[in-house]
Amino acid sequence: MKRSIQAVLLGGTIAVLVAVLGGAAWVAYEAGQDEAEELFDARLATSARVLEALVARQLETATVAAPIVIALPEPLERLDDDVTSPLGHYYETKIAFQVRDESGRLLARSASAPETPLAPLLAGFSTQATWRVFSLRSGRVWVQAAESDDARDEMSGKLAWAAILPLLAGIPVVLLLLSLLIRYGLAPLSQLAARIAAREPGSVAPLRLSRTPEEIAPVLEALNGLLARVQAALERERRFTADAAHELRTPLAALQVHAQNAARAGSDAERRESLERMLAGLQRTTRLAAQMLALSRASAPRAAFAALSLEKLVREAAGQLGLPVEIHGDIVVSGDRDQLLSLVTNLLDNALRHGGGKVRVELAGTTLAVLDEGSGIPEAERERVFESYYRVPGAAGAGSGLGLAIVREIAAQHGARVEIGAGPGGRGTRVSVIFASSAAP
Amino acid sequence: MRILLVEDDELLGAGINDTLTRARHAVEWVRSGTQALAALQDAEFDLVVLDLGLPGLDGLEVLRRSRAGGSLTPVLVLSARDAPAQRVAGLDAGADDYLVKPFEVEELLARVRALGRRRRGAATNVLEHGRLRLDPATFAVTCDERPVALQRREFMLLEKLLASAGQVLSRAQLEESLYGWGGELESNAVDVHIHNLRKKLYPEVIRTVRGIGYVADPPAGAK
Numbered sequence: 001m002k003r004s005i006q007a008v009l010l011g012g013t014i015a016v017l018v019a020v021l022g023g024a025a026w027v028a029y030e031a032g033q034d035e036a037e038e039l040f041d042a043r044l045a046t047s048a049r050v051l052e053a054l055v056a057r058q059l060e061t062a063t064v065a066a067p068i069v070i071a072l073p074e075p076l077e078r079l080d081d082d083v084t085s086p087l088g089h090y091y092e093t094k095i096a097f098q099v100r101d102e103s104g105r106l107l108a109r110s111a112s113a114p115e116t117p118l119a120p121l122l123a124g125f126s127t128q129a130t131w132r133v134f135s136l137r138s139g140r141v142w143v144q145a146a147e148s149d150d151a152r153d154e155m156s157g158k159l160a161w162a163a164i165l166p167l168l169a170g171i172p173v174v175l176l177l178l179s180l181l182i183r184y185g186l187a188p189l190s191q192l193a194a195r196i197a198a199r200e201p202g203s204v205a206p207l208r209l210s211r212t213p214e215e216i217a218p219v220l221e222a223l224n225g226l227l228a229r230v231q232a233a234l235e236r237e238r239r240f241t242a243d244a245a246h247e248l249r250t251p252l253a254a255l256q257v258h259a260q261n262a263a264r265a266g267s268d269a270e271r272r273e274s275l276e277r278m279l280a281g282l283q284r285t286t287r288l289a290a291q292m293l294a295l296s297r298a299s300a301p302r303a304a305f306a307a308l309s310l311e312k313l314v315r316e317a318a319g320q321l322g323l324p325v326e327i328h329g330d331i332v333v334s335g336d337r338d339q340l341l342s343l344v345t346n347l348l349d350n351a352l353r354h355g356g357g358k359v360r361v362e363l364a365g366t367t368l369a370v371l372d373e374g375s376g377i378p379e380a381e382r383e384r385v386f387e388s389y390y391r392v393p394g395a396a397g398a399g400s401g402l403g404l405a406i407v408r409e410i411a412a413q414h415g416a417r418v419e420i421g422a423g424p425g426g427r428g429t430r431v432s433v434i435f436a437s438s439a440a441p
Numbered sequence: 442m443r444i445l446l447v448e449d450d451e452l453l454g455a456g457i458n459d460t461l462t463r464a465r466h467a468v469e470w471v472r473s474g475t476q477a478l479a480a481l482q483d484a485e486f487d488l489v490v491l492d493l494g495l496p497g498l499d500g501l502e503v504l505r506r507s508r509a510g511g512s513l514t515p516v517l518v519l520s521a522r523d524a525p526a527q528r529v530a531g532l533d534a535g536a537d538d539y540l541v542k543p544f545e546v547e548e549l550l551a552r553v554r555a556l557g558r559r560r561r562g563a564a565t566n567v568l569e570h571g572r573l574r575l576d577p578a579t580f581a582v583t584c585d586e587r588p589v590a591l592q593r594r595e596f597m598l599l600e601k602l603l604a605s606a607g608q609v610l611s612r613a614q615l616e617e618s619l620y621g622w623g624g625e626l627e628s629n630a631v632d633v634h635i636h637n638l639r640k641k642l643y644p645e646v647i648r649t650v651r652g653i654g655y656v657a658d659p660p661a662g663a664k
Binding site for chain 2: 264
């Protein structure tokens with residue numbers, strides 16, 4: 001399944017954010033409520049003490065026929081809960097007190113308090129059905145101050161909400177900013193995709209971005225590396241084709257000249273001579289085309305490798321060329337049979353064409369060496385002979401100039417390198433193909 | 442004409458050598474730029490056919506050096522490089538003509554004739570000389586409108602003498618026009634061919650200059 005990085009980042013961030021904020025809100029709510037409770041309790045106790053000081057002492061000595069009821073101004077009942085007025089506050093209706101004697105008889109109460117006892121006559125805080133009560137004994141009189149539970153819940157709830165709300169309100173803003181940030185962060189990726197999509201089929205120029213973040217740099221680098229390799233391959237192909245066209249011109253020109261000479265010949269002898277030269281030219285051109293194909297094939301992707309005895313390959317190649325070869329030793333390497341046969345054939349053919357004398361093949365360790373007794377290759381030419389179509393100036397024979405290029409290409413495909421040196425005693429040429437390792441026989 | 446052929450490719454060289462030789466030209470064939478410069482220094486040629494893609498000393502370099510040395514010999518360049526810039530470079534280096542491989546044999550021969558004509562300062566290929574008429578394109582020779590059958594070497598000698606009418610040519614110069622550089626020739630071959638030409642045409646056509654050589658005198662009435 002395709003998943004957008006943006007969706008994953010955004011979704012993940014929201015989940016984390018909600019969990020953290022939720023936790024924080026819960027903690028704030030609980031802590032707020034606890035603190036409010038403590039504050040309310042302290043206030044309740046203070047109220048009871050003030051009542052005791054101002055009212056209870058007098059009531060203790062007085063004779064009370066009927067309980068005194070301290071009423072609240074009427075309009076207070078109708079006030080909104082968050083509005084203060086000169087008369088007082090609506091919340092006063094949620095606060096109550098009773099003063100009773102030891103036997104529990106009611107001496108005085110606030111209008112908001114019931115006529116029945118708020119709580120049993122026991123000192124300290126207690127929680128009744130709907131009241132939180134603080135009871136205080138003063139001589140023979142009890143003072144009980146109470147607050148209605150719903151008022152407390154409402155107030156502490158409001159306090160907690162006030163702590164949480166700003167956090168909740170921040171979530172959409174955070175989400176908006178986050179999504180903008182993520183979009184900005186991922187912009188180079190979309191730009192890269194757009195640039196690749198907009199490419200002309202033949203365009204292999206490196207990709208460039210206006211901003212390359214550290215995370216995309218390796219992708220871009222790998223892509224550009226690939227493009228560079230494709231470009232090099234295309235360039236090689238183009239050069240090969242151009243070179244081939246150029247190299248074919250001379251033999252084709254020669255064939256045309258001989259054909260026209262034959263057609264224009266003034267005598268049978270002249271005609272026969274031209275036709276014979278034309279045939280020789282055709283053979284040479286055929287070989288050139290075969291060598292071009294071999295070089296093209298040599299640089300193709302590698303086939304499955306097998307363990308091969310080079311001694312057998314040399315014998316086979318020598319047989320095909322009709323060349324007597326002295327072979328010493330044998331090595332087994334891992335490779336493509338057709339390609340290695342082509343490598344050996346080209347080496348032997350070179351030795352035969354340009355070397356002359358006895359051709360000797362030495363197989364030892366990881367090295368295949370072909371030695372001839374010819375005039376050798378001058379030191380200065382030893383690197384250039386690997387170039388396609390390069391022929392050593394003044395060299396005898398009409399080679400394609402591709403033999404060693406093919407050898408090097410095939411060697412490279414097999415992880416081997418090719419070296420050219422002088423034969424024993426500085427005479428002739430020694431071409432060595434050094435493989436990285438020999439295969440187990 | 443005496444032509445220096447500079448071509449490193451054996452097959453193509455052999456073909457062009459055949460073409461030119463069969464067209465009654467004396468061809469000297471060398472395979473490298475160095476040999477070409479040496480040949481140009483040693484002997485006089487009517488034309489150089491020069492391949493540009495030579496090993497070692499490049500064809501263009503041969504051309505530049507020979508022109509720098511003051512050689513005025515016409516040069517026909519052969520090249521596989523057919524881009525206009527390369528033709529321009531060839532012509533600017535001193536080539537008189539540029540032929541791209543592969544080419545038609547007929548075209549090569551026509552261009553060779555054209556360069557020879559220009560060298561003589563003539564308007565036509567045909568050499569007219571009093572009662573004689575020699576066409577290098579068809580190898581036809583007529584004397585008083587009557588066709589004369591000439592041997593190959595007789596034709597070459599006559600062409601050389603008529604092309605340099607009024608100029609005394611040494612026996613060595615005439616021998617060179619029959620063979621390339623270093624060719625084998627019987628010592629009296631030129632004398633024998635001159636004798637035959639006089640017999641087939643008319644005796645006064647070629648005058649012997651004692652101790653020097655031979656000359657085809659400009660016909661009476663010609664400038």
